[in-house]
Amino acid sequence: MFRNYLKIALRSILRHKAYSIINISGLAIGMASSILILLWVQHELSYDKWHQRAARIYRINSAAGDFKTAVTAAGMTEGFQSAMPAIRNTVRLVGPRHSLFSVGDRKFEENKVFYADSSFLDMFSFRLVKGDAKTALQRPDGMLITEEMAARYFGKEDPIGKVVRKSNNRDVVVTGVLANIPSNSHLQFDFMLPMSSPEQRRELTDNPWDNFTFYSYIQLDEHFAATPAALADLAGQMNKVFKQHNTGIKIDFTLQPLTRIHLHSNLQIDLAGGGNVQYVNIFFIVAIFIMVVACINFMNLATARSARRAKEVGLRKVVGAVRRQLIMQFLGEALLISFFSLLVALLVVWLVLPSFNELAGKTLIVNLWDGKLLLTLLGIAVATGLISGSYPALFLSGFRPVKVLKGNLRGLSGNRLFRNTLVVVQFVVSIVLLIGTIVIYNQLRYIKNRNLGYEKENLLCMPMKGELWNKKQALYDALAKDPATDQFTVTSDLPTNTTSGTINVDWPGKDPRLQIVFPSLDVSESYFDIFHMKLLGGRAFSKSFNDSSNYILNETAARTMGMTAASAIGQQITFQDTKGTIVGVVADFNFKPIQRTIEPLVMRLNRWGGIVVVRTKPGATEATIKSLGKISQALEPAYPFAYNFLDQDLANQYKGEQQMGSIFNLFALLAVFISCLGLYGLSAYMAEQRTKEIGVRKVLGASLFNIVRLLSGDFTRLIVIAMVIAIPLARWAVNQWLTSFAYHIQVGWGVFVLAPLAALVIAWITVSYESIKVGVANPVKSLRSE
Known part of the structure; x- marks a missing residue:
């Protein structure tokens, strides 16, 4: 009987080619679209779940009022672990940092450099291809690299024990090679150096309960029942321990599961590359909608064409077919069309997946040998066939043979x-x-x-590196002498995603219980002219005045302090224990992504350096890049010249x-x-x-x-x-x-x-x-x- 049903189904498909092509095409496009979306959704939901201890790992997040951040201070992990038996292991991370590495005459500027405690490989399941996981991060001069970097730096040679020059000032030794970091990891790095490295020692010793620059992870004991109430209680204990070491500020801590970091971290100073659970939900709903639309096509066309099959149903019932058999036949035809559509859909997915990956910025693959994926695809085909074929099967099998064989087809068109x-x-x-x-x-x-409150176009940016920090005045003089670069300023950070901030700000009449985080920027005198910002009151920083302890606020900061742009000028405030005078108020501008409201900002005179920003003249962009490159290479030839445009950063x-x-x-x-x-x-x-x-x-x-x-x-x-x-x-x-x-x-x-x-x-x-x-x-x- 099954063979007979299959023959009839195939004949029906071949006899009505146009109808079959529309049905198969609609279902195939719907399936291909849904498969692509579901691959993307599955990838987003899989972040960090592959770690062996993922269910026990949590990140410590902190909040100062409404300022919620992913970083903590250096001394917290050790202090928390010693006070709480439920914490079995801890890891601190710092990064990503930019570093220059050189092997012989070859130099590489890298931007995925992290520092971690020696317990890093014990907590996380990053696979070590070469080296000893127990000792790889214990040497202060050691370094872990990924397979990709090992091939880039050393080719086919064994990288273990090889020496790499870092930042032109010290040698580091490759102590381990990691498998390339999975794309579904919220930690993306190429180099991992030990926290005991010389450049990290100062941050570990200078008031380790005050400098919030570390990403801190804890691993809870296997016997700890991680219920919401238990986790809240643990966070409360962290608050108490912190108060014992730092009474000046109030910080609230929360514990975030490792597997929720990628999609549920709308936090400041977080690692780049985070996802958005809202987008996952949207696309999952879109995938369902597309399949619903495709199934509706099948149901519509099948019921509309019911009159053509009315006599076939009547004859089958006359010769003894029962309704259940007819339902099975029509469902079988729907399933056959569904499986044909699945084959076409898989071909479409295979053809368009590279383009889709480029569009989505992912590396999704379809591995048909993956049993789970294969069962999912077959499940989609079966579900599509049953859903789209259910109503037509019930409808067609319900025809009364007496009516249809007499030619009474009215009302049988569905x-x-x-x-x-x-x-x-x-x-x-x-x-x-x-x-x-x-x-x-x-x-x-x-x-x-x-x-955004400033003109973002034609701003060429060059971060200061290496000896440029020690040759600041020579750099500024060279920039000022060259007509192509004389319109420049120096800032501690670009106004794209400013991350520095402090609550150590006082002003006349401040409520002592008030705790507000004030981001800050250090800018040179020409900053407001180069960015074309509008001053609402007072003046910009000037070489004609001693502005070393003076401040400029944005509108929001002045309003937060209960001042206006006019009344703020001349007022005394204290910023990070340095008392000074407000000399200007600048119109609000976006210095963080526009998902965030503009926060109160304090600006100081830049005395340390940072990022050189040059406003290029019309039609002279290439000449400006060449001039900036010559100046950079003349003062610091060890670092390759690198630049970017502010509007590209924003994009x-x-x-x-x-x-x-x-x-x-x-x-x-x-x-x-x-x-x-x-x-x-x-x-x-x-x-x-x-x-x-x-x-x-x-x-x-x-x-x-x-x-x-x-x-x-x-x-x-x-x-x-x-x-x-x-x-x-x-x-x-x-x-x-x-x-x-x-x-x-x-x-x-x-x-x-x-x-x-x-x-x-x-x-x-x-x-x-x-x-x-x-x-x-x-x-x-x-x-x-x-």
């Missing part, structure tokens, strides 16, 4: 109400996704074009949002395409069913416009209903997404009109093609049999 409901659902999904696409595009354009900062927008737009368009594919198949079949009616209408004088309006009228009403349902849903969804940005667009009603109208026009075009084809046909042919 349950019209159910079919119309499915079309409405399809276009509700499509319209919501189209509105989302427009809103995401507008928000990303807003990010790109937003006035990279929103790379995750850009990728999310591109992926969302792609799948939104695919969802619309799948909907239109089904609508085309449905309209083609309905036009075919009404061929004789159209022939009679043409004979009686109906115009082509009247015929097209007749055939598209029903679909138009359905899409209008979908518009009414989709608009409030879309409005709620986009407002939820926009709340993740402190600064965002205001979505006007135009968006909620434009997208539905676009869907309506696309549907008209889809339906009109078949309508026009039938409308221009010769009525003589359609009426010949009458």
